[in-house]
Amino acid sequence: MAWIKNKVFKNGTEFVKWLDKNFGKYIEDHISELHVHHTWKPNHSNKQSLLQLHENMRHYHVGTRGWQDIGQHVSIGKNGDAALGRDIKIMPASAFGHNGTPNWHPFMFEMIGDFDKGHDKLDGDQLDTVMAISQYFNNKGKKIRFHREMDNHKSCPGTGISKDWYMAKVTGKKVTQNESAPKVEIKSSTTKKSKTKANLKVDGKWGNSTTEALQKALGTTQDGIISNQYDNRITRAFYGTTIHFSDGKKGSMVVKSMQSKIGSNVDGLLGPNTIGRLQQNLGTPYDKKLSRPSAVVKELQRRLNAGKF
Numbered sequence: 001m002a003w004i005k006n007k008v009f010k011n012g013t014e015f016v017k018w019l020d021k022n023f024g025k026y027i028e029d030h031i032s033e034l035h036v037h038h039t040w041k042p043n044h045s046n047k048q049s050l051l052q053l054h055e056n057m058r059h060y061h062v063g064t065r066g067w068q069d070i071g072q073h074v075s076i077g078k079n080g081d082a083a084l085g086r087d088i089k090i091m092p093a094s095a096f097g098h099n100g101t102p103n104w105h106p107f108m109f110e111m112i113g114d115f116d117k118g119h120d121k122l123d124g125d126q127l128d129t130v131m132a133i134s135q136y137f138n139n140k141g142k143k144i145r146f147h148r149e150m151d152n153h154k155s156c157p158g159t160g161i162s163k164d165w166y167m168a169k170v171t172g173k174k175v176t177q178n179e180s181a182p183k184v185e186i187k188s189s190t191t192k193k194s195k196t197k198a199n200l201k202v203d204g205k206w207g208n209s210t211t212e213a214l215q216k217a218l219g220t221t222q223d224g225i226i227s228n229q230y231d232n233r234i235t236r237a238f239y240g241t242t243i244h245f246s247d248g249k250k251g252s253m254v255v256k257s258m259q260s261k262i263g264s265n266v267d268g269l270l271g272p273n274t275i276g277r278l279q280q281n282l283g284t285p286y287d288k289k290l291s292r293p294s295a296v297v298k299e300l301q302r303r304l305n306a307g308k309f
Contacts (some may be wrong), residue, residue, distance in 0.1 A: 005069075008051055011125065015074070015082045020136065020191065025058035025090055025109070027051050027140055034168075035094040035108040036130075036138040037072065038157035043114040049065065053112055057177025066295035068155030069092055070284040074109040074133070080243075081150030082109075083132075093283025095150035096308065097261065101280070106145075109133060115158025122132045122161055127169075134170045144170065147219075153308070197307040204293025204301075207239035213304045218257040224250045226270065245296040 001022035009015035019027075038297035042053050058070035065071075071087040072096070077083070085140040088093060092108035093101045100106055111130060113120040122130065136146055146163055147156035167173075198213035208224035215222045226243050229235045229248040235243045251268015259266045264277035275296065276288035303309040 003084060003089070005084055005090070006054065007084045008049060009082045011080050012076075012082065012129030015129070015175055016132050016136045017164065023266060025237060026088065027036075027137075027142075030089070030103055030105070031107050031137075031140075031142060032100055033106045033142050035092065035098070035106045035147065035150075036116045036134070036144060036157050037094070037108065037110045037147045038161075039110050039112050040114045040116075040269075041159075042112060044078045044112070044120040046112075047173055049113065050079070051083050051085050054078070054083040057110070057251050058085070061093070063091075066285070066298055071112040071283060074107075076109055076111045076126060076129050077127050078112055078120075078132075080129040082129055085110050091280055091283075095261070096303070098145075098150045098195045098280055098281065099281060101263075102286075103146060107137065107142075111157060113158075115160045116155055117123070117158075117160045118161070119158075120199050122158075126291060131169055134166075151308075161193040163208070198301075198304040200301045200305055201304070202298050202301045204215065204291075204295065205239045205305060206237075206294065206297045206300075208242045208291070210302065210304070211242045214300070215254045216255060217304055217307075217309050218261070220254045226255060228268065229255075229270055232271060234275055234290050237292050237294070244269075 009018065018283045029272065046053060054075045057075065061067045061070050071089070072085045073088050073092060075083045075085055081191070088107065091102060091105040093099065094106055094108045098106070105186050111122065111126065113122065115122050144167065149155045196216055198216070200210055200213055201281060211226055212222050213225040224242055228246045229243050231245050235245070254299065255270055255274070256266050257270040259274055264274045272288035275290050276286060278300070279286045279296045282296055282303070284296040284299050300309065
């Protein structure tokens with residue numbers, strides 16, 4: 001059975017039954033954990049159907065962000081319906097550095113709503129579907145992680161949802177109402193010094209300024225130069241004078257630092273495997289190529305501008 005994009009299930013029980021029948025073995029062998037997100041926008045005040053909201057997100061993720069598809073595998077509506085998104089066999093665009101590999105990656109869902117305190121409430125049919133999916137993955141031995149556990153500048157899936165309360169619901173442990181939403185600390189510049197933000201033009205062209213911003217973010221020498229590189233189809237796709245060619249024996253410190261961060265082989269040399277790994281981590285189309293201009297470079301520039309690489 002193929003993954004059917006935009007297929008809508010009326011509730012979590014129906015979805016889980018279909019998922020286990022068609023992808024149960026794949027989940028056991030290739031899914032590492034379950035990632036839980038909320039959309040923030042759209043929220044429960046939006047009157048469009050789940051499928052309309054789901055398609056709007058896909059258009060934004062593909063058309064604006066340059067991703068290959070909608071970021072999540074499933075969207076869960078406020079009425080408990082569930083719409084299929086990105087193919088389960090493709091890594092999600094969940095959190096930088098936590099999207100896994102093609103053969104071992106998380107399953108990700110987005111709950112329609114803003115679950116920060118004082119806004120929407122996760123309850124009723126939507127909560128039932130969320131729990132059906134979460135309990136299914138938990139029973140498969142898959143760890144459940146909130147977005148904010150992978151990015152401490154995020155509140156996602158909302159400050160109104162306590163992880164302790166959530167996991168108690170998953171496992172069947174009894175909790176009191178007072179335990180349902182304790183304070184969630186979101187780190188900011190007042191508690192932890194944030195990374196310096198760049199001011200790059202988001203044009204998909206990797207030149208000296210993008211290299212210098214990357215060097216600054218990774219704490220290496222800031223000269224806008226990627227040194228000791230082989231002449232290949234990847235390095236020829238860069239702009240300006242940022243690439244310095246040589247015999248490639250030493251490689252570049254900024255490339256080594258980037259490779260370590262994205263989980264690539266650390267040799268300091270730019271090639272198809274490093275670019276492919278960067279594409280996987282940033283959630284852009286995966287082809288191990290560096291176009292002129294490039295979607296993965298645009299996303300890198302956005303992250304550097306936001307101080308989030």
